Amino acid sequence: GENVEQHPSTLSVQEGDSAVIKCTYSDSASNYFPWYKQELGKGPQLIIDIRSNVGEKKDQRIAVTLNKTAKHFSLHITETQPEDSAVYFCAGLYSGGGADGLTFGKGTHLIIQP
Amino acid sequence: KAGVTQTPRYLIKTRGQQVTLSCSPISGHRSVSWYQQTPGQGLQFLFEYFSETQRNKGNFPGRFSGRQFSNSRSEMNVSTLELGDSALYLCASSRWTSGSETQYFGPGTRLLVL
Numbered sequence: 001g002e003n004v005e006q007h008p009s010t011l012s013v014q015e016g017d018s019a020v021i022k023c024t025y026s027d028s029a030s031n032y033f034p035w036y037k038q039e040l041g042k043g044p045q046l047i048i049d050i051r052s053n054v055g056e057k058k059d060q061r062i063a064v065t066l067n068k069t070a071k072h073f074s075l076h077i078t079e080t081q082p083e084d085s086a087v088y089f090c091a092g093l094y095s096g097g098g099a100d101g102l103t104f105g106k107g108t109h110l111i112i113q114p
Numbered sequence: 115k116a117g118v119t120q121t122p123r124y125l126i127k128t129r130g131q132q133v134t135l136s137c138s139p140i141s142g143h144r145s146v147s148w149y150q151q152t153p154g155q156g157l158q159f160l161f162e163y164f165s166e167t168q169r170n171k172g173n174f175p176g177r178f179s180g181r182q183f184s185n186s187r188s189e190m191n192v193s194t195l196e197l198g199d200s201a202l203y204l205c206a207s208s209r210w211t212s213g214s215e216t217q218y219f220g221p222g223t224r225l226l227v228l
Contacts (some may be wrong), residue, residue: 001173034216034217036219041221042221043118043219043220043221044204044219045219046217046219089156101159101160101161101170101172102147102149102157102159104156104157104158106156107156
């Protein structure tokens with residue numbers, strides 16, 4: 001099945017700086033890659049997603065890039081703010097074997113230092 | 115538009131008991147997926163229902179089951195609870211059968227098994 005690796009597990013950046021979180025996936029048939037933000041006591045909230053026919057997508061301070069050849073995708077957050085502090089999860093869609101659900105990375109705890 | 119709702123939010127059970135969790139999807143959404151979140155294993159896909167039919171299933175034992183009603187509301191049941199079933203159970207809804215459709219998560223039900 002699909003395996004998604006996410007790095008780093010913890011990332012601390014100064015407010016105003018950029019943050020980059022990287023993920024790799026194993027199943028070359030995967031074609032959908034969402035990113036979720038989870039705050040304490042809440043469910044994951046979708047922040048951006050990308051499909052395999054697109055190499056890059058941007059939404060204000062957030063961008064995602066996808067390299068299908070290398071099977072990796074990254075989340076970029078610019079001009080970080082205190083409210084960006086949370087756990088971020090990447091995911092890939094595993095299609096096949098009757099388990100057509102999202103496979104998640106282990107998460108990155110992003111800490112924004114004031 | 116109201117988001118995904120899950121009840122109850124917190125639950126304490128003892129080993130050997132069974133439990134039923136409920137999920138109401140976003141209005142108009144017909145697909146409901148369930149995920150288990152634990153510190154050790156992260157977010158793992160349990161199963162997905164669409165139009166009252168289980169479409170996909172993750173790698174969990176048969177003690178985990180679910181169903182979906184004609185109004186798209188879904189329930190999941192865990193029988194013969196084990197200590198390792200303590201987790202946050204998340205429900206996600208999407209318009210169509212989950213695949214590259216965006217999934218929106220509820221706040222989760224936190225289950226503690228003693």
